[in-house]
Structure formats: C-alpha cells, structure tokens
Amino acid sequence: MTRTFLTGGTGFIAAHILDKLLEADHSVVTSVRSHEKGQWILKNHPGVSKDKLSYAIVEDIAKEGAFDEAIKSDPPFDTVIHASSPFHFNTNDSKKDLLDPAIIGTTGILKAIKRSAPTVKRVVITSSFASIIDGSKGMRPGYVYSEKDWNPVTEDEAVQNASLGYRASKTFAERAAWDFVEKEKPNFTLATMCPPLVLGPIIHHLQSLDSLNTSNQRVYNIMSGKAKEELPPTGTFLWIDVRDLAFAHVRAASMEEAQNKRFFITAGYFSNEEIADIIRDNFPERKEKLPAKGVKGGGYPEDGLYKYDNSRTKKVLGIEFKSLKESIVDTVKSLEAAGA
Numbered sequence: 001m002t003r004t005f006l007t008g009g010t011g012f013i014a015a016h017i018l019d020k021l022l023e024a025d026h027s028v029v030t031s032v033r034s035h036e037k038g039q040w041i042l043k044n045h046p047g048v049s050k051d052k053l054s055y056a057i058v059e060d061i062a063k064e065g066a067f068d069e070a071i072k073s074d075p076p077f078d079t080v081i082h083a084s085s086p087f088h089f090n091t092n093d094s095k096k097d098l099l100d101p102a103i104i105g106t107t108g109i110l111k112a113i114k115r116s117a118p119t120v121k122r123v124v125i126t127s128s129f130a131s132i133i134d135g136s137k138g139m140r141p142g143y144v145y146s147e148k149d150w151n152p153v154t155e156d157e158a159v160q161n162a163s164l165g166y167r168a169s170k171t172f173a174e175r176a177a178w179d180f181v182e183k184e185k186p187n188f189t190l191a192t193m194c195p196p197l198v199l200g201p202i203i204h205h206l207q208s209l210d211s212l213n214t215s216n217q218r219v220y221n222i223m224s225g226k227a228k229e230e231l232p233p234t235g236t237f238l239w240i241d242v243r244d245l246a247f248a249h250v251r252a253a254s255m256e257e258a259q260n261k262r263f264f265i266t267a268g269y270f271s272n273e274e275i276a277d278i279i280r281d282n283f284p285e286r287k288e289k290l291p292a293k294g295v296k297g298g299g300y301p302e303d304g305l306y307k308y309d310n311s312r313t314k315k316v317l318g319i320e321f322k323s324l325k326e327s328i329v330d331t332v333k334s335l336e337a338a339g340a
C-alpha cells in the first residue's frame with residue numbers, strides 16, 4: 001500500500017485528492033492547521049481505519065521548518081502531494097499573505113523530505129495556469145499556451161496588488177520547486193499540476209458560505225442573485241472539474257511516464273454566460289434570482305482568445321474530462337446543500 005502525505009486536506013481541491021487517494025488504496029496522512037479541522041476530516045470518513053487516514057498539525061506553511069515533524073512517519077512515506085497554498089485576493093500585503101506561504105511552503109516541504117523522509121520517491125505539487133499565462137499580453141488571440149510557457153511576472157509586479165501577487169506566488173513557488181530538484185538532486189521525482197479555474201462540488205468543511213473557496217464564488221454569485229442585472233467578466237476562460245484534477249494528481253503520483261513533467265490540465269473554454277445558462281436550464285426554481293438569457297456581460301471576447309494545448313494531460317494521464325454542465329450542476333447542488 002502506498003503511503004502518502006497530502007498537505008492541506010481541508011482545502012477545496014485537496015479534499016477531493018484525499019478521497020481519490022483513499023479510493024486508490026493509499027494510506028494517507030494529511031496536514032491541517034488545527035485538531036478541530038483534523039477531527040472534522042476523520043468524522044467525515046467514518047468507515048476508514050486509523051492506519052489508512054490520519055492527520056498532522058502544520059499551523060503555518062510560511063514558517064521555516066513547518067513540515068519538519070509532520071514529514072516523519074512510521075511507516076514512512078512513499079509519496080507527497082503538496083496542495084496547500086493561499087488562493088484568495090483579500091490582502092494588501094501580497095508578500096506576507098500570498099508569496100511567503102506559497103514559496104516557503106513549497107521549498108519547506110521539499111527540504112523536509114530531503115532531510116527527513118528519504119523513502120519518498122515521488123512529489124506532486126498543485127501549481128496553476130497562473131504560472132503559465134502571461135497576463136500582460138491580454139487575450140492573445142491565436143497564441144497556444146502549453147507546458148512550455150512560463151508567466152514572466154517580476155518581483156516588483158508581485159507586490160503591486162493581490163491579483164498579481166497570487167499569480168506570482170504560484171509562478172515563483174513552482175519555479176522554486178523545479179530549481180530545487182535541479183540543484184539538490186533529491187531522491188524523488190517531481191510532477192506539477194497547472195490547472196486554470198477549478199469548479200465542482202464542495203466536499204470540504206465550510207464554516208459558512210462567506211468562506212467559500214475563491215474559484216466557486218462566481219457560481220455562488222450567479223445562482224444567488226448577485227449577477228441578475230449584469231454578468232461579471234469571465235477573466236480566465238479555461239476551467240477543469242475538481243474531480244478530474246484530483247484524479248490527475250493521483251495518476252501523476254503513480255505513473256512512471258508522468259515523472260519530471262508539468263501538466264497543463266484543462267477541459268477547455270467556459271464563460272460566465274454559459275454558467276448562467278446551465279443554471280437556468282437545470283434549476284428552473286431559481287429563475288427569479290438568475291440573470292435573464294442574453295443579459296449584458298459574461299461572454300467571450302469579440303476579438304478572439306488564446307488557444308490551449310492539453311495533449312500531454314490527455315495522453316500521459318489519460319484524463320477524460322467532465323462536461324461544464326455536469327460540473328456546474330453538481331456545484332450548484334453542493335452549494336444548495338450548504339445553504340445557498
């Protein structure tokens with residue numbers, strides 16, 4: 001049985017990775033920030049034994065040495081999946097709230113593995129399309145983004161605002177991981193996952209809908225009446241379902257061909273207008289709250305849009321992508337179950 005350390009099992013994406021790992025018969029230790037959060041995870045997996053699922057406390061991944069104790073395990077770990085990193089725009093201090101946890105968190109886990117967990121052979125890191133796209137080039141009609149592209153964001157730009165800060169945090173953290181592997185030549189191989197916007201049902205613990213994860217907020221806003229008069233701009237026009245992304249992490253951890261590769265993981269294009277259309281067609285009882293068909297905003301840019309090459313993900317990881325309809329319907333149902 002493969003023994004895996006998963007960081008941040010309380011997160012939107014990591015909660016799905018955790019379930020896919022258990023389905024694939026891994027024995028999992030996940031890091032959480034408090035006992036309360038760890039206990040919630042255990043309570044929500046009632047049939048799973050202690051040797052298959054447990055947690056370790058890592059309060060703040062931005063602290064040097066944060067993972068030094070959690071990475072020591074008996075039996076020892078074979079695999080590490082690092083998914084915890086802040087994804088929000090609620091800060092005026094990008095360095096403290098975005099860059100440090102992303103970069104120090106990433107280098108911290110890699111150093112801890114090298115020092116104290118020599119049995120680890122594979123590491124998978126959740127990076128982002130933010131580390132690929134060059135935001136300064138706008139919609140870039142005709143350009144094809146793939147794993148060969150790197151966001152050229154600079155350290156000066158990184159502290160200008162939270163949006164640049166987030167994109168830089170993912171870019172610098174992923175670069176730091178590849179640099180670590182190149183310079184330190186550790187015992188493990190690396191694979192990085194670069195998804196664009198991640199949508200799909202929530203299965204993690206939510207204090208309230210006010211603390212909903214960032215990427216699902218647009219679905220919640222549209223379904224709950226906040227976009228009735230006008231749909232907000234879509235921003236990033238590429239997406240992936242969280243269950244497909246979680247499965248991709250587990251595949252990347254288990255397949256020889258996936259080692260030492262980046263993966264640009266996207267199911268394709270979407271727009272906020274399409275999200276609204278899917279909700280309108282499938283949840284007629286929400287009609288009063290939804291924008292009318294054809295309302296202003298939320299569509300594709302008139303002058304065209306960048307293209308994407310997701311062939312490596314399809315070929316190496318063998319992912320068959322869920323449709324936007326399935327993803328949005330399941331997201332809305334899960335948000336309704338949470339009180340929306």
Ligand code: NDP
Nearest residue numbers: 008010011012013060061084085086101128197198213215
């Ligand atoms: P969430 O906000 O749901 O999860 C973030 C996770 O990181 C939580 O477990 C959170 O812990 C943990 N975390 C954040 N800061 C710290 C810290 N300082 N110390 C310890 N733990 C911390 O976001 P997602 O699940 O959406 O994001 C997970 C990963 O996926 C991130 O790396 C993000 O950049 C990446 N990603 C997400 C996309 C998306 O659209 N959702 C798109 C592309 C990449 P706690 O729950 O205790 O706060």
